[in-house]
Amino acid sequence: MTQAIRKLVLLGTGLIAGSFSLALKRARLVQEVVGVGRNAANLTRAIELRVIDVASHDPAQAVQGADLVFLGTPVGQMGALMAQIAPHLSAHCIVTDGGSTKQDVCDLYRQYLPLQLSNCVPGHPIAGSDLSGASAATYGLYEGRRVVLTPLPETTAQSLALVRELWQACGAIVYEMDALTHDGVFAAVSHVPHLVSFAYMNAVLAKDNSAQCLDFAGTGFRDFTRIAGSHPDMWRDITLANQSAILADLKSNVTQLQALIDLIEQGNANELTAYINQASQARSAWGKKRSNQ
Amino acid sequence: MTQAIRKLVLLGTGLIAGSFSLALKRARLVQEVVGVGRNAANLTRAIELRVIDVASHDPAQAVQGADLVFLGTPVGQMGALMAQIAPHLSAHCIVTDGGSTKQDVCDLYRQYLPLQLSNCVPGHPIAGSDLSGASAATYGLYEGRRVVLTPLPETTAQSLALVRELWQACGAIVYEMDALTHDGVFAAVSHVPHLVSFAYMNAVLAKDNSAQCLDFAGTGFRDFTRIAGSHPDMWRDITLANQSAILADLKSNVTQLQALIDLIEQGNANELTAYINQASQARSAWGKKRSNQ
Structure with a gap:
């Protein structure tokens, strides 16, 4: 039985992160979802659609007390976000992402979250779409789709297993390989x-x-x-x-x-x-x- | 009013030629269609589906008395067919084709039908499909599709106009350009x-x-x-x-x-x-x- 997440924080509340949230909600594996983003209209829409429960513009504040942080922005924004959240993460908080390249994202984890590497689980859900934004998020996006996890050498088996089980609960087929x-x-x-x-x-x-x-x-x-x-x-x-x-x-x-x-x-x-x-x-x-x- | 064809001969009775025949039949622009091919099962199927009225294995005999001959085989087989039919074409018979390259087909017309060039109208209907054979032929294949005609300098305006009107009657949009x-x-x-x-x-x-x-x-x-x-x-x-x-x-x-x-x-x-x-x-x-x- 996968451990339920009390507080999930989405950094970037678009199609990828939003669909992850919806699937976990349907699987009753998450209690509260906080969505962080720069676009107020998108966050409002995300609340209306129950993709998130709470909206925030402040990553540092949002991640406080979180059990899981999902980086769902373009890779280019992830470094700055990691730097902002680093001092505010709980010791047990797992950090994962949906970036479509992985060597560079692994480097960002090393650079900005050096003390949390055991909790970091780089990932890549293969579910592209022409659509974007929270309103494109759907419950079934990951049903039968592939998700690749590229754990760091420091990633613990426990962190990896949790992220794997959450994706499986979304209906995804999970693979593991190194970032290279x-x-x-x-x-x-x-x-x-x-x-x-x-x-x-x-x-x-x-x-x-x-x-x-x-x-x-x-x-x-x-x-x-x-x-x-x-x-x-x-x-x-x-x-x-x-x-x-x-x-x-x-x-x-x-x-x-x-x-x-x-x-x-x-x-x-x-x-x-x-x-x-x-x-x-x-x-x-x-x-x-x-x-x- | 387009002049109706009394006898149309298809050399090669697949998707392209078969769909041309069906569209002309529906437009009541053709009386009799003779299908020539090497594959007996395909010809039988073509008769069952009313794509053709008569089947033949002999191009030379089939084209006798024809008003229009349509070469619907791969381009590689067209030269040999032209050579076979050349002595048997009526003086008024129009010859056209569905080959997807045109400089080489124009060369074949010059080589094998030098005395009939005024009646030759090289053409290319743009209607590819994964399917092949007479059983893939459909009435509406050319509806709204493009057909390019690449007349020879010797092609008469009358021959060109007839082929153009027949394709238009199939629902196609007809363009003209040189083969190059x-x-x-x-x-x-x-x-x-x-x-x-x-x-x-x-x-x-x-x-x-x-x-x-x-x-x-x-x-x-x-x-x-x-x-x-x-x-x-x-x-x-x-x-x-x-x-x-x-x-x-x-x-x-x-x-x-x-x-x-x-x-x-x-x-x-x-x-x-x-x-x-x-x-x-x-x-x-x-x-x-x-x-x-």
């Missing part, structure tokens, strides 16, 4: 596709007749470039935060494109078929494994 | 996205932990790589058929990726934001123009 592995995996299957899609769009825009080209773009283009419409500031931050893993994979994409260009220039039909076939087989197998996506 | 422009446009927004997606998949597969990476791939990956699951033979043919336009655009993608790599290596946050912003704005504008795709 995490960042490599997400560079490969999330960050780099975004960047390749941005680069592709800019290649189209560099054409003299780009407007005519875009006029004839169909469903293949639509799907391939959907992620190219993502938020620039968010993706600049992710890109710079996960620089080394991303650079390695982007260079590997250049190598692959160069190999493909060579095959086409040689008119090497057999090798070209094999090249496409390898990609196509792997993509089809992935889709089947995920029930025909 | 067509191939450039579709390299940019269809062929190259497929190839970049293949290259990306192969970059993931080249990683030591590719299985682990694919395990954490989410909706961004799903959409970005959907076209990577496309048919290898079909895409080898398209790639080799449209080599020069494709090579130019692939090289432009390498240039863009290299520029992006440089920005990341420099940690140039402002330029990186501007780079992503340009792509993101353009993609969002495209999506809005197409009613939020």
Whole structure:
């Protein structure tokens, strides 16, 4: 039986933190939720929707007496928040987060919460959405979704187990890996596709007749470039935060494109078929494994 | 009033040709449809579904007395078919096709039907689907879809007008451009996205932990790589058929990726934001123009 949280504090009260709160409330695993944020309208909406019980603008005051603090802001704001809350955390308070890069967040824990590392459980719930804000929070967001925890060497088994059990109570499937592995995996299957899609769009825009080209773009283009419409500031931050893993994979994409260009220039039909076939087989197998996506 | 076709012959009786036939039948613009194909089961199914009225294995015999011949096979089979039918076409018979590359198909018309060029109307209906075969044919496939016609200098206004009106009767929006422009446009927004997606998949597969990476791939990956699951033979043919336009655009993608790599290596946050912003704005504008795709 998972121990219930008396006081949960959300630093940042958007989709990710809000849905975490709603799921824990439904599971009766939390008594009081305090939401901290800079946007008053969003906090008011969060109270109306019962995502939080109490709103606050002051992280330092809010975390006093908390059992669990969830950092749900963009990673770029987490360091300043950690610095603010550090002197006010109870000795037993667990700190976790929803940041989508983990080596940099682990560094922030080390820098700003050096005395609390045994209670820190870096995490990454994989549940992106185009929506944001407290009003986008839903009870079932984490049902069947993956959550990756990347514990620090100092994180105690007890802290880790609590965060794991809370996510499981939200319906999530919890994985553990080190932050380096995490960042490599997400560079490969999330960050780099975004960047390749941005680069592709800019290649189209560099054409003299780009407007005519875009006029004839169909469903293949639509799907391939959907992620190219993502938020620039968010993706600049992710890109710079996960620089080394991303650079390695982007260079590997250049190598692959160069190999493909060579095959086409040689008119090497057999090798070209094999090249496409390898990609196509792997993509089809992935889709089947995920029930025909 | 569009002149009705007494005898339409489909060379290749799959989704594209079959849906053309169904739409013309519904518009009462065709009296008899003969379907030619190598797959007996598919032809039987085409008759059952009233996609065609008569099945044949012999292109030369089938086209006798035809008013319109539609080449609906992969481009790689079109040359041999043209050679077979050339001596048997009536003087008034219009020949058109559904090939997705056009410079190479125009060359085939010149090579195999040099005496009938005034009646030849190369075309490209933009209505891809994962499905294939006569049983995938539907009445409404071309409703609101684009069809590009790339007339030869020899094509008469009358031949062009007839094919244009038939496609319009299918509900399609008809455009005209020369074959070179067509191939450039579709390299940019269809062929190259497929190839970049293949290259990306192969970059993931080249990683030591590719299985682990694919395990954490989410909706961004799903959409970005959907076209990577496309048919290898079909895409080898398209790639080799449209080599020069494709090579130019692939090289432009390498240039863009290299520029992006440089920005990341420099940690140039402002330029990186501007780079992503340009792509993101353009993609969002495209999506809005197409009613939020």
